Structure formats: C-alpha cells, structure tokens
Amino acid sequence: MPAIMLRRPLAAIVALSALMPFASVATAADDTVSADAVVHHYADLAHANYADALNAAEVLNERIDELLANPTAETLDAAKQAWLQARIPYQQSEVFRFGNAVVDDWEGQLNAWPLDEGMIDYVEGDDYQHELGNEGATANIVANEQIEVGGESLDVSEITPELLADLNEVGGSEANVASGYHAIEFLLWGQDLNGFEAGSGERPVSDYQTGDDCTHGNCDRRRSYLDAVSDLLVDDLEWMVAQWAPEAEDNYRQSLLAESDQEGLRRMLFGMGSLSLGELAGERLKVALEANSFEDEHDCFSDNTHNSHYYNGQGIQNIYTGTYQRLDGSVVEGPSLQDLLAQQDEALADNLSEQLDATMARLDAIKQAAEAESSPMAFDMMIAPGNEQGSELINEAILTLVAQTGSIEQAAGELGVTSLQPDDAGHRF
Amino acid sequence: MAAFRRLGLLACTLLAAPLSFAADTPAPRDIWHGAMAMQYAELSDASERLEASAARFCQAPDESLRQRLENDWLSAYQAWQAVRFIQFGPVEQNSRGWQLQFWPDRKNLVGRKVNGWLKAPAAPDAQAIARDSVAIQGFPALEYLLYDDAMEDGRALSDPNACALMQAITTHLADTTSALHRDWQAFGEHYLDMSDYTETTLASAIQALEQLEDKRLGEPMGLKGAPANGYLAEAWRSEQSVRLVASSLEGLRTGFLPGLTALLREADALPLAEAFRDQLDKTLAQASEQPSGLVPALEYEEAFRGLQSLYLDISQLRHLLGNEIAAELGLMRGFNSSDGD
Numbered sequence: 001m002p003a004i005m006l007r008r009p010l011a012a013i014v015a016l017s018a019l020m021p022f023a024s025v026a027t028a029a030d031d032t033v034s035a036d037a038v039v040h041h042y043a044d045l046a047h048a049n050y051a052d053a054l055n056a057a058e059v060l061n062e063r064i065d066e067l068l069a070n071p072t073a074e075t076l077d078a079a080k081q082a083w084l085q086a087r088i089p090y091q092q093s094e095v096f097r098f099g100n101a102v103v104d105d106w107e108g109q110l111n112a113w114p115l116d117e118g119m120i121d122y123v124e125g126d127d128y129q130h131e132l133g134n135e136g137a138t139a140n141i142v143a144n145e146q147i148e149v150g151g152e153s154l155d156v157s158e159i160t161p162e163l164l165a166d167l168n169e170v171g172g173s174e175a176n177v178a179s180g181y182h183a184i185e186f187l188l189w190g191q192d193l194n195g196f197e198a199g200s201g202e203r204p205v206s207d208y209q210t211g212d213d214c215t216h217g218n219c220d221r222r223r224s225y226l227d228a229v230s231d232l233l234v235d236d237l238e239w240m241v242a243q244w245a246p247e248a249e250d251n252y253r254q255s256l257l258a259e260s261d262q263e264g265l266r267r268m269l270f271g272m273g274s275l276s277l278g279e280l281a282g283e284r285l286k287v288a289l290e291a292n293s294f295e296d297e298h299d300c301f302s303d304n305t306h307n308s309h310y311y312n313g314q315g316i317q318n319i320y321t322g323t324y325q326r327l328d329g330s331v332v333e334g335p336s337l338q339d340l341l342a343q344q345d346e347a348l349a350d351n352l353s354e355q356l357d358a359t360m361a362r363l364d365a366i367k368q369a370a371e372a373e374s375s376p377m378a379f380d381m382m383i384a385p386g387n388e389q390g391s392e393l394i395n396e397a398i399l400t401l402v403a404q405t406g407s408i409e410q411a412a413g414e415l416g417v418t419s420l421q422p423d424d425a426g427h428r429f
Numbered sequence: 430m431a432a433f434r435r436l437g438l439l440a441c442t443l444l445a446a447p448l449s450f451a452a453d454t455p456a457p458r459d460i461w462h463g464a465m466a467m468q469y470a471e472l473s474d475a476s477e478r479l480e481a482s483a484a485r486f487c488q489a490p491d492e493s494l495r496q497r498l499e500n501d502w503l504s505a506y507q508a509w510q511a512v513r514f515i516q517f518g519p520v521e522q523n524s525r526g527w528q529l530q531f532w533p534d535r536k537n538l539v540g541r542k543v544n545g546w547l548k549a550p551a552a553p554d555a556q557a558i559a560r561d562s563v564a565i566q567g568f569p570a571l572e573y574l575l576y577d578d579a580m581e582d583g584r585a586l587s588d589p590n591a592c593a594l595m596q597a598i599t600t601h602l603a604d605t606t607s608a609l610h611r612d613w614q615a616f617g618e619h620y621l622d623m624s625d626y627t628e629t630t631l632a633s634a635i636q637a638l639e640q641l642e643d644k645r646l647g648e649p650m651g652l653k654g655a656p657a658n659g660y661l662a663e664a665w666r667s668e669q670s671v672r673l674v675a676s677s678l679e680g681l682r683t684g685f686l687p688g689l690t691a692l693l694r695e696a697d698a699l700p701l702a703e704a705f706r707d708q709l710d711k712t713l714a715q716a717s718e719q720p721s722g723l724v725p726a727l728e729y730e731e732a733f734r735g736l737q738s739l740y741l742d743i744s745q746l747r748h749l750l751g752n753e754i755a756a757e758l759g760l761m762r763g764f765n766s767s768d769g770d
Contacts, residue, residue, distance in 0.1 A: 114536065129537055129538075130536070131535045131660075132534075132535060132537050132658075133659065133660035133661070150656065169655075171656070172655035172656035172658070173655070175535070273764040276764075277764045290524045290527055291527070291538055291562045291564045292542075292562035292564075293536075293538050293562065295536045296536075385560060385561050385562060405764050408764075409764060412763075413761075419762075420763055
C-alpha cells in the first residue's frame with residue numbers, strides 16, 4: 001500500500017468518495033481523483049502562474065528603471081528581453097480569464113488589444129489606422145497635458161499609474177488602451193512600420209534621453225509614462241496573485257472553492273474551450289489570416305505573436321494535465337482534469353490528451369518558423385496575401401484547436417457539466 | 430472560366446430535386462434543407478444579376494445604370510442577410526461567411542484594402558481577389574466603392590481601374606455564392622443523415638438572433654455599456670443597416686420557421702411555434718417601419734425610440750428561441766466561435 005494511504009484513514013476515504021459524484025467505487029481508492037481535489041489544484045495552478053507573471057513583471061519594472069536611469073541601446077534591449085520573458089507566464093494565465101469573471105473584468109487593463117497607440121504617443125500618420133469613431137485614437141498623451149475625448153477635456157498633466165488606469169477605454173472605446181503589456185510594448189518597440197515585411201518596431205533609445213538628445217519631443221513625459229505604466233502592471237498583478245492565494249480570507253479562491261464541484265469544473269472547461277476556439281483559433285489566428293490583417297496581430301510592435309499564441313496553447317494544456325512549469329524550472333503538479341476524465345472515459349481522456357499535444361506541435365511549428373535562424377517568418381509575414389506556407393502553418397493550428405474544442409465539449413458532458421454558457425445562470429439548457 | 434463552372438451547376442440543381450419524401454409529414458431537417466436551398470439559390474441568382482449589372486455600368490457609366498447597380502447590390506446583400514443565420518456547413522468552408530461580409534470592421538480594413546487596389550498600377554481580376562483578404566471580397570468592399578465619401582459621390586467609380594476592381598469583386602462574389610448553393614445541395618444527404626444537425630440548426634439560429642441583438646443593434650446604438658458608435662453598424666456607408674436587419678428576419682421566416690414548426694409539432698409543443706411566429710411577425714413589422722439607416726437614428730430621439738422598440742422585440746424573440754424553445758427541446762449549447770471577446 002502506498003505511503004500516502006497511511007495518512008488517510010480508509011473510513012474517511014470511503015466517506016469522501018460517497019460525496020463525489022464521479023468517483024467510481026470500483027476504482028482502487030488510492031488512484032481515485034476527486035473533482036474537488038481537481039478544482040483545488042486548479043486554484044493552485046492559477047496562483048503559481050500569476051505569481052510567476054508578477055515576478056517577471058517586477059524584473060521588467062527594474063529593467064525599465066535602469067533604462068530610464070541610463071538610456072542606452074543595451075538597457076533598452078534588456079528591458080525588451082524582460083518584456084518578452086514576462087509574456088511567457090502571462091499568456092499561459094489567459095486560460096483563467098474565461099470562466100472566472102474576476103480575471104475577465106480585470107484583464108483589460110493588462111492585455112487589451114488591438115490598441116489605438118496614437119492615444120499614447122506619436123505615430124506615423126500615413127500608416128496608422130485607428131478604430132473608426134474613436135476620438136481618443138490620436139490624443140497623444142505623451143505630447144499633451146490636456147486631451148479631448150468624447151466632448152470632454154481631460155487633465156493628463158501628471159502621468160501616474162492611477163491616471164493611466166482611469167484612462168483605459170476612455171470615451172467608451174476598447175481600443176483606448178493606456179496601460180498593460182501592449183502599451184509597454186509600444187513604448188519599448190514603437191510602431192511596426194514594416195507591414196508584411198520582416199522587422200518589428202524600431203523606436204530609438206533616444207526617445208528616452210533628456211535635454212538636447214531627446215528625439216520625437218516630450219521625452220520627460222514619455223519617461224514618466226513608461227515608469228508609471230510598468231508600476232501599474234506590477235500593482236495589478238499583485239492584486240491578482242492575492243485573489244488566488246491560499247489561506248487568505250475573502251479572496252476569489254475562497255469563493256470559487258465554495259461553489260459546487262460542478263461549477264468549478266465548468267469554469268475550468270469553459271476557460272479551456274473559449275480560449276481554444278473563439279479567442280485563439282478565431283480572433284487571434286483566423287481573423288488575422290483571412291483578412292490578411294497585421295492590425296489584428298497580437299504582439300504587433302515586438303513581433304512576438306508566435307510566442308503569445310504558443311503560451312496560450314500551453315496554458316490550455318496546463319489545466320488539463322494539472323501541470324505548470326514555473327519560470328525557475330520547477331514543476332507544479334497535482335490532481336488533474338485528465339485523471340478525473342480518465343476515470344469516466346479513458347478513451348476520451350487519451351484522445352483529448354493527444355489533441356492537445358497535436359495543437360502544441362502546430363503552435364511550435366509557428367514558433368520555430370518565426371524564430372528560425374535563417375530567413376525567419378514572423379506571424380505578420382505568415383498572414384501576408386499569397387503566403388501559402390504561412391497560411392498552412394496557421395490553418396493547421398486552427399484545425400487542431402477546433403478538434404480539441406470538440407473533445408472539451410464532450411469532456412464537459414462526460415463530467416456532468418451541463419452548461420458551458422458563461423451567462424445563463426438560471427436557464428434550463 | 431467562372432461562368433462555365435457556374436453553368437455546370439445549374440444542371441446539378443435541377444437534378445437535385447427533393448431529397449427525401451417522408452410521406453405526409455416531411456421531417457424538420459427535410460423542410461429546413463429545402464427552404465435553405467431556395468434561399469441559397471436566390472442569393473446566387475441575385476449575385477449573378479449584380480455581376481451583370483456591374484459589367485453594364487462599367488461599359489458605359491451613366492446615372493440610370495448606376496441606380497440599377499445600387500439596387501442590384503442591395504438586393505444581393507439582402508439575399509445574403511436572409512440566409513446568414515446558417516452558420517454551419519458549406520458556408521464555413523474557406524470562411525465564405527467572411528468572404529461575403531467581413532464585419533465588424535473596427536479598424537476600417539475594408540477601406541484599407543480597397544484603397545490598396547485603387548492605388549495599384551493595374552486592377553485585379555477575380556482570381557487575384559480570390560487570393561486576397563476577405564475584407565476585399567464581399568458586399569462591404571462593393572459598398573465602399575459605391576458609397577464611401579472618398580469616391581466623390583460616385584464619380585471616382587467611373588475610373589476604369591476602380592470599375593474593373595468592382596467587376597472583379599462581383600465576379601468573385603457570384604462564384605462564391607454559386608459554389609455555396611451547389612455545396613449546400615451536396616451537403617443535403619449528410620445533413621439529413623446526422624441527427625445532430627437539428628441541434629446545430631437551432632443553435633445557429635439562436636446565435637444569429639444574439640448577433641442581431643448585441644452586435645448589429647446593441648453595440649452601435651450604445652446599449653452594451655459603451656457609447657453609441659455608428660461605425661460599429663454594418664452598412665453604415667449606405668445607411669442600410671436596419672434594412673439588412675429586416676432582411677435577416679424575413680430570412681428566418683422563410684428559411685427557419687417552417688422546419689422549427691414541424692419540430693415543435695413533433696415535440697407536441699405547437700403553441701411555442703405559434704408564439705415564435707407571432708413574435709417574429711411583430712418584430713418584422715417593427716423593422717419595416719424604421720428608416721433604413723441606423724446612424725441617422727442616433728441623432729433623432731423619435732427614430733431612436735423606434736429602434737429601441739425593435740431591439741426589445743428582437744430580444745424577446747431571442748429569449749423565446751434561446752430559452753423557452755431550447756429548454757423544451759432539451760438543447761445543450763457548446764462553444765461557438767463568438768466566445769472570447
């Protein structure tokens with residue numbers, strides 16, 4: 001008998017499994033995974049993932065402080081590297097967004113896109129297409145102490161984290177993104193003016209120099225902006241880490257665990273399916289490809305979109321396997337959805353497992369093409385009209401994502417989750 | 430080349446005839462498939478008329494041919510609205526739905542792509558359009574050429590390059606819609622065999638009503654938490670947004686209601702079918718009473734109130750189908766492509 005059994009009286013296990021609708025009595029007690037344990041571990045995964053996102057954002061914040069203290073090509077590059085690193089945990093965490101309103105209501109301030117970057121800083125007029133009807137699209141906060149949006153005159157003379165948080169979606173447009181990863185990305189890289197050609201944004205470090213060395217004007221305000229926006233990112237992530245922290249009262253973790261197991265599983269599966277189909281396969285891959293639209297590229301300033309997609313896919317797989325590899329290389333493991341599903345339907349559990357692997361292989365092919373040493377093909381090149389190789393890479397990823405979504409739906413049915421709709425509480429179907 | 434392909438189809442269509450005869454009471458999916466086939470046929474025919482009309486106009490542009498062209502554009506666009514509630518099957522291939530209507534278009538991709546071609550040294554042919562972005566392939570790109578301010582009240586369309594671009598798009602559109610009709614016929618056997626398609630059809634109609642309520646009316650009218658923004662409406666350039674909504678409702682009446690009625694009769698729930706029909710008729714009447722455009726109504730209180738009534742009628746219709754009827758039929762909905770943000 002495994003050692004773990006010794007610490008758990010048999011009677012307690014029997015009593016426990018009586019409460020679990022999915023635990024099969026026939027299964028050996030030591031193999032049995034309960035829905036409750038799976039949902040608990042889900043909260044642990046979220047906590048570890050957001051803690052990593054926070055750590056990486058703190059490093060980014062430090063690199064930005066160093067850049068501002070001494071603006072050189074090297075400090076700018078170090079800040080960019082820290083930003084790229086920070087995306088790795090954050091993109092994996094997006095699977096928690098759908099299904100958990102606490103994340104969905106908060107994430108706009110961190111990861112909203114596409115954004116009308118002309119609200120933040122200078123843009124090249126000819127190639128800048130902002131959202132139609134968005135009055136804030138050319139506000140240029142860096143260059144102006146007062147901006148006019150929606151018939152209102154706003155005082156933006158002092159650029160603070162609070163001000164930037166308040167400015168998000170100012171005038172009612174989702175494209176008015178004043179803060180978060182993409183605002184920082186724009187401030188580090190600048191506009192990508194290369195269209196479908198190779199190359200990302202090329203903001204000169206002199207945009208952050210003082211006195212006569214300053215380029216594009218208003219360097220002091222641009223420096224304040226970058227400083228404030230990276231502070232805000234850290235503050236926001238601290239808040240989310242606390243929401244998932246164990247042994248805390250009145251946080252989201254507590255309210256999630258107070259819900260039924262069914263509801264916990266529903267939020268997990270809904271997050272996986274929505275990110276797979278509607279968001280990643282749809283909004284982020286298919287729209288960009290079919291419309292040949294680099295305006296719809298996720299990390300468009302840095303050309304890091306391939307990683308953004310790859311780690312979205314990884315996040316979905318994490319929830320299923322109950323595994324998260326932290327930035328320090330250590331691995332968080334525990335009772336998984338896969339284990340739970342295998343108790344009900346082993347074939348389906350294996351099938352979904354293979355489909356998630358297949359998706360990761362397709363997303364990795366995109367990543368490899370984008371990072372190839374000789375003639376790399378970034379995502380914005382893949383979506384160019386007539387690029388058959390590029391569209392094939394993307395289409396294959398879409399197909400595998402669609403396939404896994406079908407199995408996620410089946411898994412929901414198998415696990416007794418009767419509704420995957422996020423907003424139909426109280427309805428019967 | 431394209432015309433040839435389409436001619437071949439006509440023969441197929443004539444041969445296809447009714448797909449099954451279930452004695453006295455045809456099964457719901459039989460009814461749906463047949464009604465939708467007629468709607469796709471109408472879309473294909475209207476698109477061919479549009480193609481011909483564009484060719485005539487470009488040969489000798491004048492005011493009366495232009496008027497016909499605009500009418501034919503609108504008729505074909507309306508025929509698409511009628512069948513737009515079918516979001517599964519052949520329309521999913523090659524993103525045909527987006528090819529016909531890329532929307533919403535928050536960042537004016539349609540304008541960008543059209544202008545890209547207008548500035549090109551030579552106009553594209555239909556094959557080049559087929560290889561390009563979905564934003565250049567459908568009704569919104571034609572609408573830009575016909576109605577955008579940049580087209581100088583239509584004078585710019587007489588330019589040979591602009592006209593050739595329009596013709597290429599109409600030819601691609603006629604190709605797409607005729608293939609769609611042909612493929613829908615071929616899809617019939619599979620559709621009739623697989624009982625899952627009953628749920629799929631219902632879910633598709635529910636999703637279409639949700640889209641009508643939230644995206645086609647709610648968001649541009651400013652009823653979804655953000656201020657009104659007329660650019661979020663479809664067909665804002667031609668001021669036909671509400672007309673297109675009415676066409677979609679008419680499409681549900683001809684293409685969806687008969688099969689639904691049969692399904693509810695089988696489930697011994699005919700009163701629900703009658704309630705749906707009555708609410709649909711009421712909504713249609715409300716839609717027909719409104720001015721054709723949405724944007725002007727954002728400025729005038731009385732017109733806006735009319736649109737609000739329409740919005741509420743659609744909301745009730747959606748509730749009836751998505752909640753009451755879906756619950757009666759035990760429909761469980763999974764993920765759809767509009768999950769996410």
